[in-house]
Amino acid sequence: MPTATSSKTLPPSSHAFADIIHRLEAGGSMLPDTPDNLKQIIGIYKAYAVPMDFYWRGLLYISERVFLNPLPAFKYFISDEYLDRPNAYAGDNADLRIWRGQADAHPELREFMAKGELKRKLPKWMHHLWHDRINMEFAEACMQAMFWHDDINPKFNAYLDSDAYKANADGAIRAYFKGNPAMLGLYKLFPDLFLEQVKRLSYYANLGLFWEVMAPVFFEMSDLYDEGKLTTVPEAMDFLVNGIFAIAGRPIYHHLYVGDECYEIIPKSEGFTWLYEAALPYVEAVFYRTSPFRGTKSYNAQAGQVPSEPKDFHYGILYADLFPVGSAGIPPTLLMQDMLHFLPDYLVEEYQQHTRGADDTLIQLGVTFQRSMYNVTSAVIQALRTALLYPLDDPNPQHLKANRDFFEQQLDRFQRPEARLKDIQQQTYR
């Protein structure tokens, strides 16, 4: 980590979050560097990585295989081929092995899929109907947020509106419904309806390819912590920053498979990248914005309780009230339920020692998740600062001022009352 010189060169910041800005300028995270915070965020990264290993496989399965199935009742029943599908960046035979860990589905995921919470081997459809399964609805809610906030991914969306995309989608739709005159007839009558669904599926692919990278990153962070090689919150953040750069150029694409035939709806040759077309839009759409969720709390848009502009939405995890509302959106109750199944023992013990113990573990792990996502957001902020601005130890005061302006601008977004930045500074927030 570079030694920051900002505090020696610049006068102290007068921002409401001046302490946190000075911490960022010193190479730190928005999350305070305490052993408890480190334990919490690493534990939750591991618990998140297991369902995420299912989410990315499921998203790619739906975008590449289920596609426009008009009755997709089995879309969450991903095939063995997708459970065995080698992660492109982990495993012995990876195209480019950046992270250690195995290529196919994680053993804890396979065990949960077989036995569920019931701990009994039952047919897949019984686990499904009993809702004893991974909540793919969470992954779809994230995808939907990325799809709906259409101002944050301009190049990707421009391509979805291009003639080239329409032609590719047309070819894919015709191939998929070959020999199905009823669906081809409907397509002829309502071409835009089908095209809109394909665009949505392109976002399934986008998010699947994004999470394919994040799952092994989080597994490796957990392993490093267990081995005593990740010892501080800034080290955890720096691991994420390096990961963001290492994988920034990964292609984002959308392929459809009909049998063994591949139809390129978004070819890799379009040049879309993991950082620009997936990671940054994901953070904006999911961490910050999402949308008002359906649950126990109602919003009155006429009374101004919902911003008139989508860019001002603030329903992401960084703002979430973690009272569980049974929603796939944010606060992500379904994700919290998924993570509950894969908590490391040390987090289970920690939660039992605080507040209501096992009775409110979901809330406690939700708060932990919030802490961990403030750390991921810090990594994104530091990565953007590295990419677009200047080193923290830059000798030029003008450059340090530019860095400070950037940090202050980023933290301005947490001045609204719903933001949890102030809360996560305290260990008592659980």
Place this chain on the structure above:
Amino acid sequence: MANIVEIATNTEGFSTLVAAVQAAGLVEALATGGPFTVFAPHDDAFAALPPGTVQTLVDNPPQLARILKYHVVADKLFQADWSISQTLTSLEGSPIPIRAALEVKNASVIAADIEADNGVIHVIDRVLLMG
């Protein structure tokens, strides 16, 4: 006079850039097209990127080409031709802001105005990234 690719190939300190241009399939375009202004990152600039960054890009030529095109402007611009607060438009389509004298976005120009047959090269100390 030599073209942009010949100058980069025959000058010390650009082996990574030349390899990247080859991997991205941009040699012919930069050798015969133009006029171009190329902001050429020195080898040290590529080396300063976190491990794996360059390798992932080299393995994916269309994505690498996009990053490299962000270093090219479709015009022959000497340093005297641009001014502070001006924004140049890269071949990739994204803007390149000029924030200070002898700087291009967040990179410093360490050697300016190297003229080629089909444009001009400015050597910079950082790899430029869109955004």
